[in-house]
Amino acid sequence: MNNKVLNNRAWLLVLPMLVLVAFSAIIPLMTVVNYSVQDVLGPNARFFTGTEWFHSILNDSALRDAFVRQILFSLTILAIQVPLGIGIALIMPKRGWQASAVLILITLPLLIPWNVVGSIWQIFTRGDIGLMGYGLRELGINYNITRNSGDAWATSIGMDVWHWTPLVAMLCYSGLRSIPEAYYQAARIDRASKWAIFRYIQLPKLTNVLVIAVLLRFMHSFMIYAEHFVLTGGGPGSSTTFLSQSLATMAIGQQDLGPSAAFSIIYFLVILLVSWVFYTTIMHMQKDKNPHGGA
């Protein structure tokens, strides 16, 4: 037991990994931290500002509004996509060529690049040449996403639902396929109604994939950028300006490196915090279900 060789040079073995992680995560992140505490005026003119940028970002009412819109957006699309995804998964065919065909059709929106999705919807909703825009106008509905913020919101949400519900549906579908046939047989013998089968067999077995689906969709929707930028450009006014777009305007449009660095860090921390809270809550709930530790 005691013939271990003590040699601190062994730490050098960790070095390659450390270098890799440094380049992939630590250095870029530290650059941002560096900018967030300085005011850079030119190559040789920089001043240390401390937490000033953080204060000003947190007190910026436009950004606060963007934050509230962002939360609202994420919750809305979750509230639509999760039930819709489960619903679609439930009615998808279970076997045969129909199953494969439906699976491919459903996955199609997932294969389209973000800004292409934005362009598709931008054209789709135009009143002069877009199928939906034109159609709605012909029906006598005053629909215009560049003027009416309600229309812009609804279209943004519709676009996200169209693009990402397939992901939720596919996750749920795989979860449903993994339920052994015996459960359904037993339920028929027990005379369970369709609703009871869903409530007591399917939904409990879907919990795990739903946790993944909700986490993925939340993080994703919180960072949404390209599609909306192409579709509405954040307008009309700032009614559909979300966090990522505010950040891009600040960092690239105005070259405000200090404030946008501080903003980035806060943004990152918010996503980290929300994901952590969500994850811990779910894990905690599962523990409560199983108070005896499953020994």
Next chain:
Amino acid sequence: MAEITLKGLAHSYSKTPSSHSDYAIRQMDHVWHQGGAYALLGPSGCGKSTLLNIISGLLEPSEGDVLFDGHRVNELPPEERNIAQVFQFPVIYDTMTVYDNLAFPLRNMNTPEYKVDPKVREIADILDLTPLLSRKAKTPTADEKQKVSMGRGLVRVDVSAILFDEPLTVIEPQLKWKLRRKLKEIHERFNITMIYVTHDQLEASTFADKIAVMYDGQVVQFGTPRELFEKPAHTFVGYFIGSPGMNFLSVSHQAGKVMFGELPLPVNEAVSRSVAAAGSSNIKLGIRPEFITVSNSPEPNSVPIEVVNLQDLGTYSLLSFTLNGQLFKARLPEGHAPVGDAAHAVFSDQHIALYVDEYLVEIGHE
């Protein structure tokens, strides 16, 4: 409560069955009487579970009828047949408590709570689940889970029958015995028809009053455990029931003698006549290991054998020997005199059974 009749029943999983081998269940007629405790015994893949699923309605037979009390129920789904089935692996609703699991089938039938409660507690009491009632059904061990599964089958009093599909597979041995006793108890108490699928003859004979032995998609014999042992109607039953199974000798009738290969067998007149009258090339004589006596010196009607080995199994010894190159087993009682390498065996005449084309043919003993 019902009498279950299978009329001309056959099932094939293929859409266009052409030969015997396409059928999971070959055409059969069978009656399960109300209140009986039955076992369906057979090796894996003989069609036991298929038959069970046809009775419960999970599967629709491709030919023939299933009758409950004379009414055709072929098209009725399980939920309308009022039947309970317990599966090989436990199925529990794990977000519910054990109590709610047991109450589930009753509540699905809109039974008022004041009737649900005593019934659930009664079944929980029988199955020793009372201390677990308020727990989430996720927690119990495998056997507790299976007990919950069984409980859901037993909780409905008015069922036509309860079907068990190898329900004790996941249960540990000591508990198996206990649960089998419980089932028997429940059967006596409620007088419900029970059909119990298993591949274990011991399990079948301790549970059932009558056993249906299935082989290759057919019920080859239906009888009490004693009948199966004493008068196997098919060579498979002889081989499958008993430990070890029956010995078989392929014989022919030549020049007034019963020949086992080149060896004339010293059998009595009645057996010899029956073999001669069989009129088939597939004739077998069966003899249980219990009815072979072995001695060191020649006896009347004995044949010379070569001993392979002798296994001491406590209350009896198992002798393996060869006769004419074929391996046989004989069961020797405790305290039997030691047997040398070359010995002599006598096949007890009145215990020899004759099988023509694998089925039992009565020997006209006079």
